[in-house]
Amino acid sequence: MSNKMHIKLNVNGEDHEFLAEPRELLIHTLRERLNLTGPHVGCETSHCGACTVTIDGKSVKSCTMFVAQANGAEVTTIEGIGSPDALHVLQESFREHHGLQCGFCTPGMITRASKLLEENPNPTEEEVRFGMAGNLCRCTGYQNIVKSILAAAAELNAVKEAAQ
Amino acid sequence: MKDEVQTREDRVAGLKGLGCSRKRVEDARFTQGKGNYVDDIKLPGMLHGDFVRSPYAHARVVSINAEAALALDGVVAVITAKDLEPLGLHWMPTLAGDKQMVLADGKVLFQGQEVAFVVAKDRYVAADAVELVEVEYEELPVLTDPFEALKSDVVLREDLLGDGDTLPDGAHGPRNHPNHIFTWEVGDKDATEQVLSEADVVAEEMVYYHRTHPCPLETCGSVASMDKVNGKLTLYGTFQAPHAIRTVVSLISGIEEHNIRVISPDIGGGFGNKVGAYAGYVCSVVASIVTGVPVKWVEDRMENLMTTAFARDYWMKGKISATKDGKITGLWCHTTADHGGFDACADPTKFPAGFMNICTGSYDIPTAFLSVDGVYTNKAPGGVAYRCSFRVTEAAYFIERMIEVLAIELNMDAAELRRINFIRKDQFPYQSALGWEYDSGDYHTAWDKALESVGYEALRAEQAQRVEDFKAGKTRKLLGIGLTHFTEIVGAGPVKNCDILGLGMFDSCEIRIHPTGSAIARLGTISQGQGHATTFAQILASEIGLPADSITIEEGDTDTAPYGLGTYGSRSTPVAGAATAMAGRKIRAKAQMIAAYLLEVHDNDVEFDVDRFVVKGAPERFKTMKEIAFAAYNQAIPGIEPGLEAVSYYDPPNMTYPFGAYICVMEIDVDTGEHEIRQFYALDDCGTRINPMIIEGQVHGGLTEALAIAMGQEIAYDELGNVKTGTLMDFFLPTAWETPNYTTDHTETPSPHHPIGAKGVGESPNVGGVPAFSNAVHDAFRAFGLRQSHMPHDHWRIWKTANDLGLHG
Numbered sequence: 001m002s003n004k005m006h007i008k009l010n011v012n013g014e015d016h017e018f019l020a021e022p023r024e025l026l027i028h029t030l031r032e033r034l035n036l037t038g039p040h041v042g043c044e045t046s047h048c049g050a051c052t053v054t055i056d057g058k059s060v061k062s063c064t065m066f067v068a069q070a071n072g073a074e075v076t077t078i079e080g081i082g083s084p085d086a087l088h089v090l091q092e093s094f095r096e097h098h099g100l101q102c103g104f105c106t107p108g109m110i111t112r113a114s115k116l117l118e119e120n121p122n123p124t125e126e127e128v129r130f131g132m133a134g135n136l137c138r139c140t141g142y143q144n145i146v147k148s149i150l151a152a153a154a155e156l157n158a159v160k161e162a163a164q
Numbered sequence: 165m166k167d168e169v170q171t172r173e174d175r176v177a178g179l180k181g182l183g184c185s186r187k188r189v190e191d192a193r194f195t196q197g198k199g200n201y202v203d204d205i206k207l208p209g210m211l212h213g214d215f216v217r218s219p220y221a222h223a224r225v226v227s228i229n230a231e232a233a234l235a236l237d238g239v240v241a242v243i244t245a246k247d248l249e250p251l252g253l254h255w256m257p258t259l260a261g262d263k264q265m266v267l268a269d270g271k272v273l274f275q276g277q278e279v280a281f282v283v284a285k286d287r288y289v290a291a292d293a294v295e296l297v298e299v300e301y302e303e304l305p306v307l308t309d310p311f312e313a314l315k316s317d318v319v320l321r322e323d324l325l326g327d328g329d330t331l332p333d334g335a336h337g338p339r340n341h342p343n344h345i346f347t348w349e350v351g352d353k354d355a356t357e358q359v360l361s362e363a364d365v366v367a368e369e370m371v372y373y374h375r376t377h378p379c380p381l382e383t384c385g386s387v388a389s390m391d392k393v394n395g396k397l398t399l400y401g402t403f404q405a406p407h408a409i410r411t412v413v414s415l416i417s418g419i420e421e422h423n424i425r426v427i428s429p430d431i432g433g434g435f436g437n438k439v440g441a442y443a444g445y446v447c448s449v450v451a452s453i454v455t456g457v458p459v460k461w462v463e464d465r466m467e468n469l470m471t472t473a474f475a476r477d478y479w480m481k482g483k484i485s486a487t488k489d490g491k492i493t494g495l496w497c498h499t500t501a502d503h504g505g506f507d508a509c510a511d512p513t514k515f516p517a518g519f520m521n522i523c524t525g526s527y528d529i530p531t532a533f534l535s536v537d538g539v540y541t542n543k544a545p546g547g548v549a550y551r552c553s554f555r556v557t558e559a560a561y562f563i564e565r566m567i568e569v570l571a572i573e574l575n576m577d578a579a580e581l582r583r584i585n586f587i588r589k590d591q592f593p594y595q596s597a598l599g600w601e602y603d604s605g606d607y608h609t610a611w612d613k614a615l616e617s618v619g620y621e622a623l624r625a626e627q628a629q630r631v632e633d634f635k636a637g638k639t640r641k642l643l644g645i646g647l648t649h650f651t652e653i654v655g656a657g658p659v660k661n662c663d664i665l666g667l668g669m670f671d672s673c674e675i676r677i678h679p680t681g682s683a684i685a686r687l688g689t690i691s692q693g694q695g696h697a698t699t700f701a702q703i704l705a706s707e708i709g710l711p712a713d714s715i716t717i718e719e720g721d722t723d724t725a726p727y728g729l730g731t732y733g734s735r736s737t738p739v740a741g742a743a744t745a746m747a748g749r750k751i752r753a754k755a756q757m758i759a760a761y762l763l764e765v766h767d768n769d770v771e772f773d774v775d776r777f778v779v780k781g782a783p784e785r786f787k788t789m790k791e792i793a794f795a796a797y798n799q800a801i802p803g804i805e806p807g808l809e810a811v812s813y814y815d816p817p818n819m820t821y822p823f824g825a826y827i828c829v830m831e832i833d834v835d836t837g838e839h840e841i842r843q844f845y846a847l848d849d850c851g852t853r854i855n856p857m858i859i860e861g862q863v864h865g866g867l868t869e870a871l872a873i874a875m876g877q878e879i880a881y882d883e884l885g886n887v888k889t890g891t892l893m894d895f896f897l898p899t900a901w902e903t904p905n906y907t908t909d910h911t912e913t914p915s916p917h918h919p920i921g922a923k924g925v926g927e928s929p930n931v932g933g934v935p936a937f938s939n940a941v942h943d944a945f946r947a948f949g950l951r952q953s954h955m956p957h958d959h960w961r962i963w964k965t966a967n968d969l970g971l972h973g
Contacts, residue, residue, distance in 0.1 A: 078196065095188065095192070106197075128900070138381045139861075139865045141868035142900040142903045
């Protein structure tokens, strides 16, 4: 297994270079090589979305992507979405509207939601439900997740309007 | 002083105590990806374990050849039952008094059973090595049907045959067949049979509650770290009962309990799946002892669904009798319980079928009889309470289906039939025919509120019109109104009745007040998303008058937390919540003496008021709890020890009995079998409400699990014992798209014996939700002659129901 590839990744704005087996899954690269344990492994089959990250502007489930496929890409994980001193609106909103319980799906959920609101800054409830259907939650029943995302959208739009 | 300008209301609000929708303190970490789940744990030199698993459901293991695996670079060990046998660890006790193979000891009893444990330097090498272990199997006949298993000559558990001609007793008494585990009988058999034989009306039905799985989003796992220098084992894992795990590990490994530290880190949902002890936990411990370095085992989703604890799989044959005007006179139930290859149910010892004997539900049924036969089959072991209290979901589903069937038999409205049979408010405490003392309830008030809220009469009128329109060819959609009134039994439990493996089911809280008026409290429970760090601080805030924001709650580390039996069966609030209040009252009692000393009055001349002790009749003279805390540590008070700490171990005098009224309005497309939930109304009465926001969240989540179970989720096997639903492609978890919005409501009937009157709520929505969804499906077809169909009501089964009823022309 010495068949390693030279990989370059930009993760949360930081460049990384390393040798990895091409079969290494991106989620393991992030969690075990780079110690970014925000994204989680829930199913290993692309169904649950706990591993969701943003790759070159698209929401991607990192448990079914080889690191070799991500070579050269820009990756954003939950760790790159906000910081303790400057939380993303969604991070505030999920807390405010009780959009999480055990927290296991939450990093993937917020990462996906942040992308959804870029794709569609003013979604209807139906569009949020459809746009988030790739992320499973076992605790909340989604009602408060949907509420959190709609509230965040409203807040982001208000900020945008105020800026204009 | 600032305090003097605050009103009493301000002071109460400032505590964020009972009744406050306080935002969760857990969320800052979780929303920033800073949770710490078991797979996030990374220790120096840590190895990874992975299982070789059986592809067969029933087979002899002829040989295991690990040579090629061991030759692979990076593989450290391959452990089999032969290696565990000298340590006495090739089998382990189950929570139900049975024993279970840790690694295949000569044979396998279910698909996916653990055969060998590979330890390697990383998870990829471990997975490669699993493929290289050669196992020779000899297939045996497979039993997946419990009724057949009880007649078959195929013996699944030769280890339980004994040496003589007669079968030795099992953990729960005599066994009548090698594949029979126990018979459990409750109630008066003869009297019930007599009542049934003399009744005006008897409705009879087989109610099947299919096999499903709790499927928390995080799978099970552990990291064991044996420190050979100081002889201490640290075991991190997905444990809903960390102290019980410590005791069990000590008993089976021989390591003294003080040398074992069990830590449950953040848990990504449990729902009962993380109550039991699994082979992976034992193997990670053994591997760490053997290798002297930490060993991690984390299962994948398929392993989780195929091998760790399933739920339900109860065949409940029922008879219910009534007078011709609908007064129920008797209930009879015989359940055939499929337990899989080992009896690894998680039930209190004296209750081999859990609290199935709550199956008289919310109704005043004078005579009843229940018998349950446990059966071995070639399926995975388990039988845990999936978001319920020990088989209460099964009981609630059974009675709520039987009521509907009786309503059909009587040609009565099912809401009215419930109403005339409810236990009345003035009957509490109520002794049920099957042995429980219901602590409190007001079912009629809840029921009337629910029916009124949904506009029940108008819904029935709409439904009748819909049936006419359907018959006239004007629509292809039917309308179902699913009713449920459930009664839960939670908070196990009184130690005299409830133990698991001999461990009494009390719980605990230990509080330390810091000199500056903040505090830490540690409990024997462990949150898996319930928000304990938020809500237990609220209980304490109201009890001791310090703000919830100044109270840290810690759980899950057995080196620091007091002993407790953990979190499942909605027992945290009823038991540990009570311990928290009681420990808080001990703090308050000492604070009262300190306050009296500081105010130079007698102990009885001061009284507690929100956040302070005041001199009776002179409210301007007071000491705040903050001042008292400082004095407790820093002022020499004659006759009083320094410090302000308390511990309480709470053994509840009774269970608590939360209840609720749920109504589901469902549209069903007869031609596609698709459903649409138009409205779901959930009224819960969980007694005193600690945090309404969290209660509502629990209800939403439990209802969504109920939606999954009722409408599509199952663990299905083929006749060879192959699991057909081993991934999230086949095992239904609803997305945001399929999940409706719910309307929540409440009444509040405090528990008379709980210190703060709280009853627990986490599991109610699963218990009540499943019959509400299922009854809606059945109700839609009632006008066309449907009495009973089996869950899950997926599109195919609903289409088939419509087809069988001749509705496709």
